[in-house]
Amino acid sequence: MSRNGSVLSVGALEIRPDEHQAVAAGHTLTLSVRELELLAALASRSGRIVPRAELYETVWGAPLRADDRSVDVYIHKLRVKLGDALPGWRYIHTHFGFGYRFEPERSHPFHNAATGP
Amino acid sequence: MSRNGSVLSVGALEIRPDEHQAVAAGHTLTLSVRELELLAALASRSGRIVPRAELYETVWGAPLRADDRSVDVYIHKLRVKLGDALPGWRYIHTHFGFGYRFEPERSHPFHNAATGP
DNA sequence: TCCCTCGTTCACAGCCTGTTCACGACCGGT
DNA sequence: ACCGGTCGTGAACAGGCTGTGAACGAGGGA
Numbered sequence: 261m262s263r264n265g266s267v268l269s270v271g272a273l274e275i276r277p278d279e280h281q282a283v284a285a286g287h288t289l290t291l292s293v294r295e296l297e298l299l300a301a302l303a304s305r306s307g308r309i310v311p312r313a314e315l316y317e318t319v320w321g322a323p324l325r326a327d328d329r330s331v332d333v334y335i336h337k338l339r340v341k342l343g344d345a346l347p348g349w350r351y352i353h354t355h356f357g358f359g360y361r362f363e364p365e366r367s368h369p370f371h372n373a374a375t376g377p
Numbered sequence: 378m379s380r381n382g383s384v385l386s387v388g389a390l391e392i393r394p395d396e397h398q399a400v401a402a403g404h405t406l407t408l409s410v411r412e413l414e415l416l417a418a419l420a421s422r423s424g425r426i427v428p429r430a431e432l433y434e435t436v437w438g439a440p441l442r443a444d445d446r447s448v449d450v451y452i453h454k455l456r457v458k459l460g461d462a463l464p465g466w467r468y469i470h471t472h473f474g475f476g477y478r479f480e481p482e483r484s485h486p487f488h489n490a491a492t493g494p
Numbered sequence: 495t496c497c498c499t500c501g502t503t504c505a506c507a508g509c510c511t512g513t514t515c516a517c518g519a520c521c522g523g524t
Numbered sequence: 525a526c527c528g529g530t531c532g533t534g535a536a537c538a539g540g541c542t543g544t545g546a547a548c549g550a551g552g553g554a
């Protein structure tokens with residue numbers, strides 16, 4: 261990940277939280293407020309395993325309740341949209357019992373994706 | 378988007394604010410003052426997600442009131458005229474909760490539009 | 495004055511979002 | 525392989541935004 265002012269750049273993704281905009285391989289993603297905020301929260305911690313509680317507190321601004329699945333639901337929404345925009349790559353990895361890790365990785369070793377991370 | 382003096386060029390559109398004229402695929406559009414100004418405001422920010430307030434302040438020259446729908450109404454008028462002039466292309470994209478983004482994009486994957494953006 | 499255009503404002507329908515459920519698949523430990 | 529706890533995912537809901545057609549009044553030209 262790299263920072264340039266308020267711009268987060270991870271793999272083929274460029275995220276500008278201030279402008280509510282995320283661009284994947286030159287194509288602007290259609291994200292809701294929560295989706296973009298969660299994406300930014302993940303991207304700004306790229307490569308780290310981030311606990312749900314940390315993600316929730318960052319995006320929702322409140323402590324995570326014991327049975328709240330909001331983070332999981334939004335992770336799924338992001339995976340779908342990122343998958344559509346950048347086929348052949350996985351950005352969000354699950355770490356069972358802990359949380360998620362954001363990092364570009366090929367979905368399949370033999371996938372013929374053209375552009376690198 | 379490209380600038381040449383006072384000319385904005387986005388996709389098949391060419392907008393000359395100084396001459397109060399907008400040309401789509403060689404055909405001059407019939408736009409009112411507000412319509413042209415809003416189109417110019419959008420085109421000059423092509424590819425960016427622009428908040429309603431910014432558009433309103435640029436075109437109307439005053440801060441956007443909380444329940445003012447003028448921008449939405451004019452966006453609709455522009456969409457109709459652009460849709461007529463350039464079928465098969467979408468230029469104005471809604472970003473729910475924020476504003477609009479101006480960028481040429483095919484309406485349908487299978488549309489046989491001849492001219493590119 | 496009459497007609498027509500334009501900008502503004504309404505009203506209502508329809509779409510999008512955030513949240514919460516429900517249920518099945520998956521994981522790790524025993 | 526069995527089990528309890530975690531995750532993935534599709535769907536239902538209520539509320540807030542946006543799309544859209546129409547009404548209104550001001551202003552300009554014939």
